[in-house]
Amino acid sequence: MDEFFAYLLQFGSLNPQQLALIASKTTPLVLSKDAYFLEAGHVSRRVGFLLEGVLRICYYSKQGDEITRNFIDEMHLTTDLRGLEYGLASPEYVQAVTDCRLLVFAKHDWDELAHTIVGWSEMVHKMTSKHLREKLARISPMVSQDATTRYQEFLDNYPQLANRIPLSYLASFLGITPSSLSRIRKNIR
Amino acid sequence: MDEFFAYLLQFGSLNPQQLALIASKTTPLVLSKDAYFLEAGHVSRRVGFLLEGVLRICYYSKQGDEITRNFIDEMHLTTDLRGLEYGLASPEYVQAVTDCRLLVFAKHDWDELAHTIVGWSEMVHKMTSKHLREKLARISPMVSQDATTRYQEFLDNYPQLANRIPLSYLASFLGITPSSLSRIRKNIR
């Protein structure tokens, strides 16, 4: 829980009462490897904070290929804004890559905090936009880089992740085939 | 100005007085082709709404190559959130690809609207997150697609843009060389 408080306090100040209120709205959730936190076609009505483990976001392309679009690692929030803000079904899956522990808010509680905690929606705004900006900043350069550079940047961005993720997921995230990633790894050694 | 009002009203309701107040804070700005709306190293303290023309966001890679990261077309906002929200210098340029007409807010006025118009910061939040989510949704698939598919998706996403943008900028945006884009165009014909 302390880790979650530390995360929140990046985005504004909260007194102990407020932190306690926030904590009282969370439910612990354990996901086994390969279990889904969110399935495509469903409306996400919750917000998760990942205490331990790795999640991935994936979808199926028109050609039917499964594509891993993003990884979520410890101490980050995960939700589907389409569901949370607009009540729309998610086109993507959120799946546990390893066993995971999360703290989960129901949408209702998450939204209600805005009425109880002054500045809460401001903080949520900052979390959302920081999160989106960081994703964008990581993905944008990938378009103009070759596969080896993309892999090395991934290692820089997520040093603690590479050895916990199956090669096939990582290859898909990098936009290359598993064979190519395997060869790239060999060349780097 | 009506186009700008229509844009704003996507994100919440505003009465005529409020619209008039907002309008009174804008300054028209004309940019000639190739002029900069924002230069790397500077702190952006304004928000622009593009009435006419095309802008691009670009930067220089470590290798010194100029890379076009994004295009902004009519009826969209442009700013640098690092400057606006955190007072940080922009690492990127915002340059006019064609002659442009904009409406511009000074940061001070933009922020002040939050005190005068109930729900303004909420609206700004929605604009920001919608904008970021859309960019992300367009860029993400590009990583896993081949160059031809990326080009065709670009045509779908920005049908009115392709013929107004120099081939070299578009190639850079797509992460390929101008020669390759030229060949792709030939193959599609």
Next chain:
DNA sequence: TGCGCTTTTTGCCAAATGGCAAGTGCAAGC
């Protein structure tokens, strides 16, 4: 331990893309 399954590595060849340089086309200015 040994079996069956999945994941990763490797080899072989084809296709896509890059690098570079020369050629073409078009528009502005003289």
Next chain:
DNA sequence: GCTTGCACTTGCCATTTGGCAAAAAGCGCA
């Protein structure tokens, strides 16, 4: 009409990456 500059196209060849299949390695489980 000619020249000049710039953007785009094309040709040639090297490199990267993909597709496919087989081999090897890892892993759970009886």
